[in-house]
Amino acid sequence: MISIGVIGGSGLYEMEGLEQVEEVAVSTPFGDPSDPYITGVLDGVRLVFLPRHGRGHRYLPSEVNYRANIFGMKTLGVERIISVSAVGSLKEAIAPGHIVIPDQFIDRTKGIRKDTFFGDGIVAHVMFADPVCGCLSETLYQAAQTAGAVTHRGGTYICMEGPAFSTRAESFMYRQLGGDIIGMTNLTEAKLAREAEICYGTIALSTDYDCWHDAHDDVTVEAILEIIHKNVTMAKNIIRHAAAPAAAKRGCCCAATLQNAIISDRARVPAETVAKLGPIVSKYFAQGA
Numbered sequence: 001m002i003s004i005g006v007i008g009g010s011g012l013y014e015m016e017g018l019e020q021v022e023e024v025a026v027s028t029p030f031g032d033p034s035d036p037y038i039t040g041v042l043d044g045v046r047l048v049f050l051p052r053h054g055r056g057h058r059y060l061p062s063e064v065n066y067r068a069n070i071f072g073m074k075t076l077g078v079e080r081i082i083s084v085s086a087v088g089s090l091k092e093a094i095a096p097g098h099i100v101i102p103d104q105f106i107d108r109t110k111g112i113r114k115d116t117f118f119g120d121g122i123v124a125h126v127m128f129a130d131p132v133c134g135c136l137s138e139t140l141y142q143a144a145q146t147a148g149a150v151t152h153r154g155g156t157y158i159c160m161e162g163p164a165f166s167t168r169a170e171s172f173m174y175r176q177l178g179g180d181i182i183g184m185t186n187l188t189e190a191k192l193a194r195e196a197e198i199c200y201g202t203i204a205l206s207t208d209y210d211c212w213h214d215a216h217d218d219v220t221v222e223a224i225l226e227i228i229h230k231n232v233t234m235a236k237n238i239i240r241h242a243a244a245p246a247a248a249k250r251g252c253c254c255a256a257t258l259q260n261a262i263i264s265d266r267a268r269v270p271a272e273t274v275a276k277l278g279p280i281v282s283k284y285f286a287q288g289a
């Protein structure tokens with residue numbers, strides 16, 4: 001049975017409606033994930049849930065151990081990750097309460113976050129021109145439509161470092177850069193999921209107009225939480241509608257990402273490094289691979 005990972009963002013710290021629920025603590029070579037994983041079955045599909053910021057929202061976007069979170073998902077056999085995130089809107093047409101399924105990112109993080117599994121004697125350069133899985137994203141789009149959400153297909157997510165929100169000048173600049181939405185987490189996750197050969201797609205809930213819109217108040221946590229609380233049931237319904245189609249056979253090549261990405265001479269990669277990255281790279285180091 002294919003396992004679908006769900007990473008819950010701000011305001012989504014648990015998933016109801018799962019059967020056969022178990023809490024699984026995973027330790028990884030990259031440290032501890034944000035929380036124990038919650039595994040269970042939703043409408044016949046095995047789901048693995050993790051709140052990105054931990055239960056009780058304990059980790060800043062810069063503090064989230066993205067490597068441990070994704071590595072833990074890989075260890076638990078997850079093949080596709082659905083991310084749920086709150087975002088600011090940089091476009092008039094994307095009103096608070098709308099859903100966006102982004103297909104591009106612009107990196108405005110500051111190099112604080114560890115965003116690769118490679119190093120320590122193994123070098124790989126994965127393709128990232130299309131940073132989310134097109135198949136999974138289409139499934140999420142259809143699921144959001146079915147759940148009755150006003151849904152935007154595609155969009156560019158500006159990933160800023162935070163934790164402070166943007167200045168007004170930055171917000172204007174991001175609009176000029178072609179950004180549609182803004183958040184602090186998803187690019188890092190998408191990159192690591194790609195390296196781990198896991199499909200990744202995002203359900204982004206627009207919660208505010210950041211601070212560029214002169215007819216709307218500047219973003220506050222309070223305003224974001226109000227919109228999230230009004231829409232959390234819809235977000236969960238989208239996941240419910242997406243789970244079974246997301247588990248169907250895929251036509252993407254996310255699972256073969258590393259085939260042409262590892263540049264290091266395999267004979268020279270330290271055995272400890274191969275062992276450390278086992279769930280991700282072992283198939284490329286097996287006898288005859």
Ligand SMILES: CSC[C@H]1O[C@H](OP(=O)(O)O)[C@H](O)[C@@H]1O
Binds near residue numbers: 009052053086221
């Ligand atoms: C709660 S306001 C800012 C916070 O919300 C978003 O989190 P997530 O992507 O985990 O839903 C944004 O990225 C910031 O981390």
Ligand SMILES: Nc1ncnc2[nH]cnc12
Binds near residue numbers: 183184224
């Ligand atoms: N305006 C905003 N900027 C960054 N992250 C956000 N998450 C929700 N709204 C946001």
